[in-house]
Amino acid sequence: xxxxxxxxxxxxxALKVDTKKYLETTDDLWExxxxxxxxxxxxxxxxxxxxxxxMYIYGGQDLREGPQRGLxxxxxxxxxxxxxxxxxxxxxxxGPLCRHTSIVKDNDMYIFGGTDGINEYxxxxxxxxxxxxxxxxxxxxxxxxPPLDSHSAALYEDGENSYMVIFGGYLxxxxxxxxxxxxLKTDKWSxxxxxxxxxxxxxNHACAIYGDYFYIFGGSNEEGEKLNDFWKxxxxxxxxxxxNAQGEAPTGRSGHxxxxxxxxxxxxxxxxxxTRETNDMYSYNFEGNNWICFQGEQQVKDPVTSEQLEEYKKxxxxxxxxxxxxxxxxxxxxxxxxKYKKDCSxxxxxxARRQTIxxxxxGDHSPIRRKTLYDGPATPIxxxxxxxxxxxxxxxxxxxVNNIxxxxxxDRHQMPFNxxxxxxxxxxxxxxxxxxx
Numbered sequence: 001x002x003x004x005x006x007x008x009x010x011x012x013x014a015l016k017v018d019t020k021k022y023l024e025t026t027d028d029l030w031e032x033x034x035x036x037x038x039x040x041x042x043x044x045x046x047x048x049x050x051x052x053x054x055m056y057i058y059g060g061q062d063l064r065e066g067p068q069r070g071l072x073x074x075x076x077x078x079x080x081x082x083x084x085x086x087x088x089x090x091x092x093x094x095g096p097l098c099r100h101t102s103i104v105k106d107n108d109m110y111i112f113g114g115t116d117g118i119n120e121y122x123x124x125x126x127x128x129x130x131x132x133x134x135x136x137x138x139x140x141x142x143x144x145x146p147p148l149d150s151h152s153a154a155l156y157e158d159g160e161n162s163y164m165v166i167f168g169g170y171l172x173x174x175x176x177x178x179x180x181x182x183x184l185k186t187d188k189w190s191x192x193x194x195x196x197x198x199x200x201x202x203x204n205h206a207c208a209i210y211g212d213y214f215y216i217f218g219g220s221n222e223e224g225e226k227l228n229d230f231w232k233x234x235x236x237x238x239x240x241x242x243x244n245a246q247g248e249a250p251t252g253r254s255g256h257x258x259x260x261x262x263x264x265x266x267x268x269x270x271x272x273x274x275t276r277e278t279n280d281m282y283s284y285n286f287e288g289n290n291w292i293c294f295q296g297e298q299q300v301k302d303p304v305t306s307e308q309l310e311e312y313k314k315x316x317x318x319x320x321x322x323x324x325x326x327x328x329x330x331x332x333x334x335x336x337x338x339k340y341k342k343d344c345s346x347x348x349x350x351x352a353r354r355q356t357i358x359x360x361x362x363g364d365h366s367p368i369r370r371k372t373l374y375d376g377p378a379t380p381i382x383x384x385x386x387x388x389x390x391x392x393x394x395x396x397x398x399x400x401v402n403n404i405x406x407x408x409x410x411d412r413h414q415m416p417f418n419x420x421x422x423x424x425x426x427x428x429x430x431x432x433x434x435x436x437x
Contacts, residue, residue, distance in 0.1 A: 029429065032388035033076070033406075033420040035084040040072045041065070042416035043409050044395030045150070045255075047102035049109050051129045053401050056089075057408060058111060059097035061395075062416050067096035067117045071127070074408070074420065076401065084384070092134050094125060099170075101153030105162050105184050112166060112182070113148040120147035120170070124182065137187050144189040145180040146171055152207035154214060156235055161185055165214050165235070168202050175201035175222050179214075179233060192233070198240045199231045204394075206258035208265045210286045212236050215243070217267060217284075219254050226252035226272055230284075247291035248433070250282045255394025259405055261425045263287045266405060268423075271394035277412045279392040281423075283430035292433050300391045390421040 046060025055074040077083035100114025111125040124137035151169025164182040179192040205219025214233040230243040256270025265284040281295035396410025407421040
């Protein structure tokens with residue numbers, strides 16, 4: 001068989017296998033979405049929810065600018081991609097907020113906790129999408145969670161009752177491992193007593209609901225260590241159990257995301273250590289109890305170069321302009337971008353905007369001073385760039401729209417993003433492990 005390239009752990013390695021079809025159904029599943037209109041400012045540790053196939057972003061933080069405020073709606077056009085657009089929702093101002101959580105039930109979005117950078121909160125904000133009005137649940141009940149941030153939340157539906165399940169997070173500087181539920185029918189909180197054994201206190205972990213179980217993965221403990229333990233809480237018996245799964249589990253991380261796709265939990269990104277964010281992806285099969293890593297870490301180049309922008313303008317101006325085999329047939333699409341050589345720099349973590357030293361195209365270590373992190377829309381292109389994967393990041397959000405996972409924001413080396421990516425989840429992809437070098 002003719003030699004071709006397959007996905008390796010960190011890069012592409014030549015092997016004597018025919019993987020053309022395999023590549024077309026994995027790496028090409030990413031799309032960068034360039035919506036039109038004014039964009040939300042760069043942010044991480046915001047909340048993201050979906051209502052009627054639209055994504056809503058609330059709050060967040062920029063370490064230079066501080067916690068953010070406001071509610072944004074991302075409208076995704078199903079066929080005319082140049083019509084994807086952001087819209088800021090004009091609503092009552094509740095001030096800046098970050099590191100909170102949100103869920104959606106029917107026409108209401110429930111936001112709990114978070115911090116404005118000085119105070120932590122345990123008020124529940126409720127936004128009605130139809131009336132576009134706010135209401136609140138004051139923390140009066142003795143079973144209400146204390147003020148928390150960097151916790152997790154998920155929607156649990158049990159017959160006629162629905163609950164917001166809250167776990168962990170920061171409590172006055174310390175980490176928590178307590179669980180609370182909000183009955184969305186009665187607006188009453190309940191505290192679930194800890195069983196033994198139970199997860200250790202943590203923050204910035206990820207959670208998911210599947211059946212009658214509430215799952216948590218990873219986060220950081222009281223010593224700041226990145227965890228990769230996996231637990232589930234039986235919401236019928238209120239008993240915790242550590243999940244000992246087969247396969248290749250994700251390495252320890254915090255600030256990652258989790259979504260549920262059919263019988264799978266999909267983990268994306270997070271930070272493994274200082275300056276060690278990742279953009280790898282894992283699937284956990286709830287039914288088969290096994291982990292699979294189906295995307296390794298990828299180094300990502302800035303989305304669009306000036307040369308590609310000129311090519312794009314020419315293709316838009318002339319319907320007869322010749323297209324390469326990598327160009328998309330639709331003039332509303334942006335050109336496909338080339339693969340990027342791995343960045344071997346290791347800059348120190350700093351909240352300030354930074355310059356990095358990258359490997360030159362020739363492969364030597366001569367310094368090239370340029371900004372490499374994506375700082376919002378760098379070009380006036382509106383549309384989608386097929387095959388573009390997101391930078392490594394933590395503090396981002398991930399939501400599901402049908403079988404599409406939408407990634408927004410986050411930060412890398414404390415440089416926040418406001419970019420949007422879509423990944424099409426397919427059964428045979430999330431169940432296919434990476435091929436080792």
